Amino acid sequence: EHIPYSHTRYPEKDMVKRSREFYELLNMRRSVRFISNEQVPKDVIDNVIRAAGLSLLVGSLAVLSTVGAETLKAETIGQLFSEISFTPSRTNWVKEYLDTAPVLILIFKQVHGFAANGKKKVHYYNEISVSISCGILLAALQNAGLVTVTTTPLNCGPRLRVLLGRPSNEKLLMLLPVGYPSKEATVPDLKRKPLEQIMVTV
Amino acid sequence: EHIPYSHTRYPEKDMVKRSREFYELLNMRRSVRFISNEQVPKDVIDNVIRAAGLSLLVGSLAVLSTVGAETLKAETIGQLFSEISFTPSRTNWVKEYLDTAPVLILIFKQVHGFAANGKKKVHYYNEISVSISCGILLAALQNAGLVTVTTTPLNCGPRLRVLLGRPSNEKLLMLLPVGYPSKEATVPDLKRKPLEQIMVTV
Ligand SMILES: Cc1cc2nc3c(=O)[nH]c(=O)nc-3n(C[C@H](O)[C@H](O)[C@H](O)COP(=O)(O)O)c2cc1C
Ligand SMILES: Cc1cc2nc3c(=O)[nH]c(=O)nc-3n(C[C@H](O)[C@H](O)[C@H](O)COP(=O)(O)O)c2cc1C
Numbered sequence: 001e002h003i004p005y006s007h008t009r010y011p012e013k014d015m016v017k018r019s020r021e022f023y024e025l026l027n028m029r030r031s032v033r034f035i036s037n038e039q040v041p042k043d044v045i046d047n048v049i050r051a052a053g054l055s056l057l058v059g060s061l062a063v064l065s066t067v068g069a070e071t072l073k074a075e076t077i078g079q080l081f082s083e084i085s086f087t088p089s090r091t092n093w094v095k096e097y098l099d100t101a102p103v104l105i106l107i108f109k110q111v112h113g114f115a116a117n118g119k120k121k122v123h124y125y126n127e128i129s130v131s132i133s134c135g136i137l138l139a140a141l142q143n144a145g146l147v148t149v150t151t152t153p154l155n156c157g158p159r160l161r162v163l164l165g166r167p168s169n170e171k172l173l174m175l176l177p178v179g180y181p182s183k184e185a186t187v188p189d190l191k192r193k194p195l196e197q198i199m200v201t202v
Numbered sequence: 203e204h205i206p207y208s209h210t211r212y213p214e215k216d217m218v219k220r221s222r223e224f225y226e227l228l229n230m231r232r233s234v235r236f237i238s239n240e241q242v243p244k245d246v247i248d249n250v251i252r253a254a255g256l257s258l259l260v261g262s263l264a265v266l267s268t269v270g271a272e273t274l275k276a277e278t279i280g281q282l283f284s285e286i287s288f289t290p291s292r293t294n295w296v297k298e299y300l301d302t303a304p305v306l307i308l309i310f311k312q313v314h315g316f317a318a319n320g321k322k323k324v325h326y327y328n329e330i331s332v333s334i335s336c337g338i339l340l341a342a343l344q345n346a347g348l349v350t351v352t353t354t355p356l357n358c359g360p361r362l363r364v365l366l367g368r369p370s371n372e373k374l375l376m377l378l379p380v381g382y383p384s385k386e387a388t389v390p391d392l393k394r395k396p397l398e399q400i401m402v403t404v
Contacts, residue, residue, distance in 0.1 A: 001390060002388040002391060003389060005387040006230075010347040016246055018347070022253055022341075026253045026257075026338065043218045043221070047221035054394055060399075060402070062403075063404070124354075128354070129333075131329070131331075132340065132352065136337045136340065138334065139341045144220055166402070180209070181207055185206070185207040185209070186207055187205060188204060188205075189204060198258050198262045198263055199263045200264045200366060202265070202266045
């Protein structure tokens with residue numbers, strides 16, 4: 001039941017370099033709300049989903065892609081999206097990206113599972129666990145040169161779930177429009193909190 | 203208030219390659235519960251924390267390091283840790299890593315903030331948001347060649363918070379022991395869910 005763990009150990013110099021480069025990569029990440037309608041390579045989306053899926057114990061991902069799915073997206077879901085409301089504090093963001101983004105990733109949490117005998121099985125910390133996968137998804141997208149914005153649609157989760165044929169133990173947690181940034185994309189001029197404000201070392 | 207977003211776009215071939223390599227890197231990640239007491243380079247920990255901190259809007263990180271802090275860890279916190287209980291389903295894991303790991307990262311969520319006038323300010327989705335940062339932390343650690351296991355200490359959050367001097371609007375969410383795997387480290391022989399089981403494409 002237990003197997004040896006196989007580990008890749010890098011020389012110290014490489015560890016420092018890799019960790020610095022990863023920091024620099026993520027330091028360029030921003031939530032982008034202006035997404036071009038240009039198609040993105042399918043292989044890239046597949047790999048990004050695979051990377052996030054590895055840690056997805058108690059959730060699922062729905063990938064809506066306009067590649068070959070224009071009809072569903074434009075007609076059925078488009079209607080629904082026009083009714084979406086988002087996080088209370090951020091309702092005034094333009095939601096144009098829902099129409100333009102070539103790919104939408106919907107992340108569901110599984111609030112419970114089923115034991116072999118059909119009984120409900122509690123999924124401890126399902127929301128935390130699925131959110132962790134979302135963090136890995138954000139890193140994977142940034143690494144591939146794609147942009148997104150994490151959004152939390154408040155009201156149309158149940159209808160999207162049914163529309164996508166997901167089972168009733170799943171709840172929509174997040175919706176990520178994915179693509180290239182549009183040419184004139186802007187971002188809020190926010191400053192990150194300085195490290196001293198978020199970190200204490202003991 | 204809004205500034206142009208500066209984007210790095212890679213050629214398609216590079217995007218595919220980068221996304222595949224990122225997947226392969228994360229495919230090697232496992233939760234490791236056997237951690238060596240060998241010291242890890244401080245610069246690597248700093249970079250990993252920085253990377254995760256970038257997306258940490260409503261949380262904080264406490265880094266307990268035995269580098270120069272043996273006394274606090276061994277005496278004060280060691281006692282506390284001996285009383286920790288974890289996720290209900292997983293209480294029987296050996297918790298030796300709490301004593302051996304050279305670095306412990308404690309992740310706090312800020313359940314609310316304070317407005318300029320001193321009034322409480324709700325932090326929407328603080329748990330999701332901080333968990334996303336934890337996902338980025340896991341990716342950063344894996345990228346640097348370090349191991350960890352995400353744990354959720356149930357009972358001693360309040361005492362650890364006070365001990366670490368964190369304010370009362372913070373709650374301990376996760377605890378990650380970090381280091382190199384010990385020589386005989388094993389992992390459960392679990393199979394990842396196949397992609398079809400976690401993903402639907404529309
Ligand atoms: C859990 C969570 C929910 C969010 N929900 C929304 C949303 O509904 N609408 C939106 O425009 N942005 C949303 N955001 C994005 C944040 O506004 C954004 O992350 C924040 O402004 C920081 O900017 P950055 O990602 O560029 O660092 C959300 C972020 C998180 C972590
Ligand atoms: C939110 C969350 C809480 C967890 N809590 C614990 C814990 O308290 N103790 C533990 O040994 N493992 C804990 N784990 C680790 C899981 O057991 C582990 O991720 C799972 O077995 C999958 O293995 P992997 O990470 O190697 O893919 C937790 C994982 C998550 C996502």
